[in-house]
Amino acid sequence: MRAVIVYESVFGNTREVAEEIAAGIHDVRSDAVVRCVPVADADTEVTRPADLLVVGGPTHMRGMSSGLSRKLAGMPGMAVGAKDEGTLEAHHADTEGPGLRAWFHSLPDAENGTHAAAFDTRGPTEHGKGAAGGIARRLSHHHYDVMAEPEGFVVDGIDGPLHPGERRRARSWGAALV
Template sequence: MHTVIVYESMYGNTREIAEAIADGIHRADPTAAVDCLPVADADAGLTRSADLLVVGGPTHLHGMSSGMSSRMAASAEAKREGHEEAAREARETAGSEGLRTWFRLLPDTGHGTHAAAFDTRGAAANSGGAAPGIARRLEHHHYDVVAEPEGFVVEGVDGPLRAGELDRARAWGAALL
């Protein structure tokens, strides 16, 4: 089985969740081939080779990030003292293609190709989530979404992840198989 995990990450939290999902898949099936990569590196050939495509991103303004929301986040992070690494990652993400652009270029697949969606989101009940929009876009491209969209909680604006979320991501990844 070949799994491709594609993620967009501003502060490293979504990347950490994606890597934990990959780890969970490996723990469930040590023979599984898993590619875990940022959206900027996810080309159509790689996604077409996947038996399972897992896509995730941060929640901005109650949904998927946009070019504008990514630039706003990068600008705000640049002003925070002591957050140089997060600011660097935010600048790189804001300067590259995000999930919205990637989805416009994603080729349709035949039914029977499985997919799942996840996001990172704030702890507030009304913070929304990007995963439902990601799942809808996957379905629009004829992927069979095999799990309810999942959200993983980030404390504060830029993290850290809530305690236990990496373990929950590993378990979710294992359950996808």
């Protein structure tokens, strides 16, 4: 089995969820080849060989991030938890490059039998309104077989951390995808 997890992460929380999903897949299928890659590195050569494509991103304004929301998130002072210069530099690097919306424009249609799943990170008050639904719809439009309901993982505050128990839940969700 070959799985690719593509993520967009602004504050690092979505990346952490993606890594836990990858670990969950490995828990069930230790022989699986799992790649966990940021959206900027997820070209056709990375995604085409996947039997399972899992895509996730942060929720901005109840949906997928946009160029404007990514720029706003990258502005100095928005990374509340970034206390040192190195963390701020890493944060700003994550907001550069394409977001998921732009990436979907270059995603080729899937071959028959390619499964997919969608997830997001969201604030605790965004019940049912997150980026994962839009991600799942775009995967379907590209002829992926979306095999699970879109899933949201809760982040405390604007920049995190992940709510207690969400890492464990992400790992379990990844295992259930297999």
